[in-house]
Amino acid sequence: xxxxxxxxxxxxxASLAALEAIRRSDQAASITLVADxxxxxxxxxxxxxxxxxxxxxxxxxxxxxxxxxxxKTLLGRPAVRIEKNTVLLDDGSALAFDRLLIATGSxxxxxxxxxxxxPGVFALKSIADAERIRDSLSGARNAVILGGGLICxxxxxxxxxxxxxxxxxxxxxxxxxxxxxxxxxxxxxRQLTEAGxxxxxxxxxxxxxxxxxxxxxxxxxxxxxxxxxxxILAKGIRANTDLAGTGGLAVSRGVEVNxxxxxxxxxxxxxxxxxxxxxxxxxxxxxxxxxxFEAVWQGEAAGAAMAGAPQPSYGVLKMNVMETLGxxxxxxxxxxIPDQDGRTIVRAHNESYRKLLVWRDRIVGAxxxxxxxxxxxxxxxxxxGITLSEFARFDPSxxxxxxxxxxxWRPLPKRNLEVQxxx
Amino acid sequence: xxxxxxVDPVKCTNCHMCELACSLVTTGAFTxxxxxxxxxxxxxxxxxxxxxxxxxxxxxxxxxCPAGALLQGEGLVRFVKExxxxxxMCMLACPFGVIAFDEPTGVISKCDTCGGDxxxxxxxxxxxLEFRESGLAEAPxxxxxxxxxxxxxxx
Numbered sequence: 001x002x003x004x005x006x007x008x009x010x011x012x013x014a015s016l017a018a019l020e021a022i023r024r025s026d027q028a029a030s031i032t033l034v035a036d037x038x039x040x041x042x043x044x045x046x047x048x049x050x051x052x053x054x055x056x057x058x059x060x061x062x063x064x065x066x067x068x069x070x071x072k073t074l075l076g077r078p079a080v081r082i083e084k085n086t087v088l089l090d091d092g093s094a095l096a097f098d099r100l101l102i103a104t105g106s107x108x109x110x111x112x113x114x115x116x117x118x119p120g121v122f123a124l125k126s127i128a129d130a131e132r133i134r135d136s137l138s139g140a141r142n143a144v145i146l147g148g149g150l151i152c153x154x155x156x157x158x159x160x161x162x163x164x165x166x167x168x169x170x171x172x173x174x175x176x177x178x179x180x181x182x183x184x185x186x187x188x189x190r191q192l193t194e195a196g197x198x199x200x201x202x203x204x205x206x207x208x209x210x211x212x213x214x215x216x217x218x219x220x221x222x223x224x225x226x227x228x229x230x231x232i233l234a235k236g237i238r239a240n241t242d243l244a245g246t247g248g249l250a251v252s253r254g255v256e257v258n259x260x261x262x263x264x265x266x267x268x269x270x271x272x273x274x275x276x277x278x279x280x281x282x283x284x285x286x287x288x289x290x291x292x293f294e295a296v297w298q299g300e301a302a303g304a305a306m307a308g309a310p311q312p313s314y315g316v317l318k319m320n321v322m323e324t325l326g327x328x329x330x331x332x333x334x335x336x337i338p339d340q341d342g343r344t345i346v347r348a349h350n351e352s353y354r355k356l357l358v359w360r361d362r363i364v365g366a367x368x369x370x371x372x373x374x375x376x377x378x379x380x381x382x383x384x385g386i387t388l389s390e391f392a393r394f395d396p397s398x399x400x401x402x403x404x405x406x407x408x409w410r411p412l413p414k415r416n417l418e419v420q421x422x423x
Numbered sequence: 424x425x426x427x428x429x430v431d432p433v434k435c436t437n438c439h440m441c442e443l444a445c446s447l448v449t450t451g452a453f454t455x456x457x458x459x460x461x462x463x464x465x466x467x468x469x470x471x472x473x474x475x476x477x478x479x480x481x482x483x484x485x486x487x488c489p490a491g492a493l494l495q496g497e498g499l500v501r502f503v504k505e506x507x508x509x510x511x512m513c514m515l516a517c518p519f520g521v522i523a524f525d526e527p528t529g530v531i532s533k534c535d536t537c538g539g540d541x542x543x544x545x546x547x548x549x550x551x552l553e554f555r556e557s558g559l560a561e562a563p564x565x566x567x568x569x570x571x572x573x574x575x576x577x578x
Contacts, residue, residue: 017486045489049508060491293512296487321511328511328524372511373520380518401463402519403432403472 004029006306007087007095009079009243010103011035012044013292014272014299016061018101021303023069029307031071032095034087037126038076040065045292047130048151052158058127079104082247082268099267099306102244102255103299106237106273106290111146115208120215121231124155133230140229141165144218146205147234148175153188153324155232156197160325167198167226169205169218171235179320181335183346184353184367191326200224205231237290239274252276254288259313261302269306271298280315280383281333281364287316294318314383321372327351330372332379333365345396356396361387363400374399381405425498427557428460428534428541430473430568434551437464437471441543441552448542449532459523459534460543460552473551475543476500476521476534477568484513484522484533492530504530 006022006029008015015033022031042058049055066073074089081088087095108123110116122133143159145152148170159166168175174185175192189199200220207219208231218226239254250256250264254276261269261277272295279287289298294316304311321330334357337344342359352370356363356378362385366378377400384405388394391404442458450457460475482500485493492506493513507530514522514531525532534541536554544554 013489043489043491045510045512046508055490055508060489292489293487293516300486319515321515323509323511330511330515332515372514373523375511375515376517376520376522379515402474402521403463403465403470405518 004098005096006031006099006101007097008033008101008103009035009087010101010105010272011037011041011073011075012103012105012272013295014103014105014275014302015101016041017296017299018103018269018271018303018306019069019071021300022307025304025307025309027070031069032074033066033071034074034077034079034089034095036076036078037128039127040075042127044125047124047127048154048158050127050130051124051133051155052161054161079243080246082243082249085267097267099269101299101302101306102249102263102268102270102274103272103295103302104240104243104274106239106288108151108233109235109238110233111205111235113146113205113208115210115215116205118208118210118215119213120210120229121208121233123233124151125237133232136230137162137164142227143167143230143232144169144205144226144228145232145234146218147236148172148177148199148201149234149236150176150179150320150322152232152234153192153322155234156192157323157325159232160195160197164229165196165198167200167228168192169203169220169226170199170201171204173201175199176329179318179331179335180329181355181367183348184329184331184355184369187327187353187369188324188329191324195325197325237273237288239276239288241274244268244270244274252286254286256286259315260305260310261298261313262305269302271295271302278315280317282338287318289316289318291318291320293320314385317379317383319375319379321375327370328368328372330368330375331366332375333357333363333382334359335365335367337364347397358388358396361389363388374401377402377405425478425556426536426539426554427478427498428475428536428544429553429555429557430475431551431553432470432472434549435462435471435473436549436551437462438548440546440548441473444542444546445534448537457523457525457532458543459521459532461521473543474519474521477519478534478536483516483518487512487516499536500533502531502533502535504528507531 043060046058078090079087143164144167204221205218206221209217218228241251244255255270257270257277276286279285301313319332345356347354355367357365441460442455445458445460446454462473464471485495490508492503494501509529522533544552
């Protein structure tokens with residue numbers, strides 16, 4: 001095998017998974033991993049735990065990892081441009097590649113609000129952000145969080161642990177509106193409120209008020225003025241697509257790829273938060289996964305394809321799990337049925353809630369609150385496209401267990417195997 | 424090649440001794456609800472299927488763990504309790520549903536084969552559980568298991 005040149009841009013879930021996948025089938029290739037941030041790989045999932053002081057060490061690979069993977073690293077070296085078969089770095093150097101992976105991740109969305117650049121307004125996307133938040137904590141009493149998504153709830157947990165008064169400003173009518181259905185979101189909200197978190201729904205920040213060059217309060221669109229020593233942005237993410245743009249790749253909200261994570265240019269791949277990949281459940285649609293899970297799976301699939309050993313791919317399956325101040329919540333796939341061909345099966349008790357979404361002959365989504373032990377088998381059956389008629393015996397009132405799926409054993413669906421043009 | 428707990432559902436008599444043995448070793452009390460091996464009963468089919476961690480060779484749980492708490496080993500997926508943040512991502516990643524969450528400690532729990540000498544196997548009188556060499560890689564492990572389940576359904 002000739003010695004191929006692989007260049008990976010990024011140093012988080014997707015890039016590391018790709019690195020490992022390439023090495024599984026190609027020991028000889030030259031691999032160079034390039035990243036903006038100067039430190040070895042760390043887990044962004046752990047950032048809220050760093051803020052709360054629960055975790056100091058965020059590294060997710062042992063020391064000597066890159067050497068053991070026989071990968072060169074150029075850390076703290078932003079890639080600025082793709083030109084023909086080279087990537088230009090910020091110091092003007094050029095890296096030639098046979099295969100390139102763009103795993104540039106995402107940044108926090110910044111709402112257009114007057115005073116949003118005032119010191120004391122933070123995102124939580126990097127270790128540098130987390131350090132800035134920690135530095136601003138001494139003497140802080142009030143925190144306002146803009147947004148009600150997943151990051152928001154992890155930040156709430158961290159700040160609440162630190163004893164701050166936390167207020168959430170949410171544009172929609174509930175928390176986690178893109179991850180949960182109304183009923184489960186209300187359950188989460190009730191728990192947060194009981195724990196002392198103030199939640200203002202259908203409310204946005206109108207203006208950030210400053211005093212002595214630091215944030216002092218948030219004026220809301222509903223006419224409130226909420227005191228704030230720090231403000232955290234949690235209005236979702238934006239894909240980092242600038243680098244892909246310089247190479248003339250097809251980009252919409254994210255870098256467009258096909259089922260093999262290949263961009264509009266066959267030798268360039270994209271994986272993770274910056275990527276808009278075919279959706280598993282919505283044919284013809286592309287979705288930004290935006291989760292750690294999806295970044296790992298996409299990185300593995302991209303790495304395998306780059307090394308010439310493509311795996312069957314299944315498309316983006318939205319799923320996530322988290323624990324707020326109280327119960328765990330998990331959601332997999334869709335949270336509302338797409339049309340009248342579907343039905344929902346709901347079981348709710350005081351502490352737990354379970355909703356299964358059945359569309360035609362298959363399960364297309366689930367929301368679980370409390371006990372999430374069914375989540376793995378459900379995710380697996382959705383990904384493998386198992387229909388209910390293939391079940392040995394489908395009883396919607398019973399938890400779904402692996403043996404239900406094992407009959408018959410089915411490999412991943414083949415339909416996404418064909419490599420289609422990305423446009 | 425490494426040893427693993429191999430399940431033969433055809434032989435399982437639904438006695439739940441494995442659950443008692445497991446919970447005693449891992450929690451110090453007979454608490455089958457906390458056992459890391461669970462016998463799934465399918466009463467309508469007269470089938471009972473014990474299920475525990477397969478110690479996958481390329482374990483999805485270890486691949487997604489964002490806290491470095493699940494480490495891929497040879498014949499064992501090692502759980503580092505101190506590193507676990509209780510995010511439950513592994514529970515979503517595991518198709519077998521064999522990772523449990525332990526509320527009091529706030530971390531997950533999964534089979535560690537009792538360090539290579541699993542107690543459940545010793546207490547399985549009908550020998551539905553065996554601890555032996557198995558050269559099967561991850562997918563075939565699941566496939567092999569599925570075949571056993573299928574055989575059990577036919578039997």
